[in-house]
Amino acid sequence: MGQLIYTCITSLDGYVADRNGNFDWSAPDEEVHAFVNDLERDVGTFLLGRRMYDVMAVWETMGGPGDPPVIQDYARIWQGADKVVYSSSLAVAETPRTRIERTFDPAAVRAMKDATDGTMSIGGANLAGLAFAAGLVDECGFLINPVVVGGGLRALPDGLESKLELLDLRRFGNGVAYLRYRVLR
Numbered sequence: 490m491g492q493l494i495y496t497c498i499t500s501l502d503g504y505v506a507d508r509n510g511n512f513d514w515s516a517p518d519e520e521v522h523a524f525v526n527d528l529e530r531d532v533g534t535f536l537l538g539r540r541m542y543d544v545m546a547v548w549e550t551m552g553g554p555g556d557p558p559v560i561q562d563y564a565r566i567w568q569g570a571d572k573v574v575y576s577s578s579l580a581v582a583e584t585p586r587t588r589i590e591r592t593f594d595p596a597a598v599r600a601m602k603d604a605t606d607g608t609m610s611i612g613g614a615n616l617a618g619l620a621f622a623a624g625l626v627d628e629c630g631f632l633i634n635p636v637v638v639g640g641g642l643r644a645l646p647d648g649l650e651s652k653l654e655l656l657d658l659r660r661f662g663n664g665v666a667y668l669r670y671r672v673l674r
Contacts, residue, residue: 491605493536493598495617496528496630499644500637505614507638514636518663521632522559528630529563531608532570534601536620538613539576542587545612549584573601575616595623618646626672628656635664 497505498515506512517525537545545567552564572587579589590597593616602609602625611617611626620626631644653670660666 491533491602491607491609492627493602493609493611493620493625494532494628494630495611495620495626496525496632497612497614497617497644498632498634500634502637502639503644504638504641505644507641510641514638515632515634517632517665518661519557519559521661521663521665522563524659524661524667525632526559526562526566529566529610532566532610533605533607534571534573534609535567536573536598536609536611536616537575538616539574539579541613541616542572542574542576542579546584593619595620595625598623598625614642614644614646618649621645621649621651621672624674628669628671629653630657630667630669633666633668 498512498517499505500507500514505515507514535545548564548567552561552568556564568585570586572582572584574582574587574589575591575593576589577591582589598620611620617626652673654673655668656671657669658667
């Protein structure tokens with residue numbers, strides 16, 4: 490059975506975007522980006538909400554010879570994985586290896602997990618919240634930035650309850666801290 494992992498870049502107060510939808514404060518430096526590349530290197534399938542897909546789709550055209558090696562590396566990771574986008578409004582996928590699902594179906598995601606021995610990644614706070622609530626998330630990792638934004642889109646939804654076991658932590662030179670947890674059932 491595969492693993493479903495939620496990894497996000499968040500503010501210290503737990504937001505992935507501020508009140509205006511901005512997340513420029515979360516742009517990783519080269520050290521953090523290389524770490525994220527290693528985290529996602531083995532992902533076979535990305536499960537994405539519509540907004541996260543819109544943000545991430547640029548990786549289809551990034552990673553050219555003029556880009557830094559860390560960018561080229563992530564572009565290869567993204568382009569080499571399958572993508573499932575959950576959207577009721579997206580008419581057609583603009584990237585290869587991408588399919589659209591109109592609704593999030595926990596049973597279908599469980600079947601995808603059962604059908605693979607690999608890693609699946611879920612991206613987008615709202616979608617991840619649905620997966621957490623359905624008991625599908627096996628691990629979560631938070632890259633916590635040294636910034637407080639005071640409101641916006643939360644990394645985890647209000648009302649979610651879960652017991653976690655700390656598996657790893659790491660500090661980066663730019664002040665970012667990484668915390669990785671196993672979701673206890």
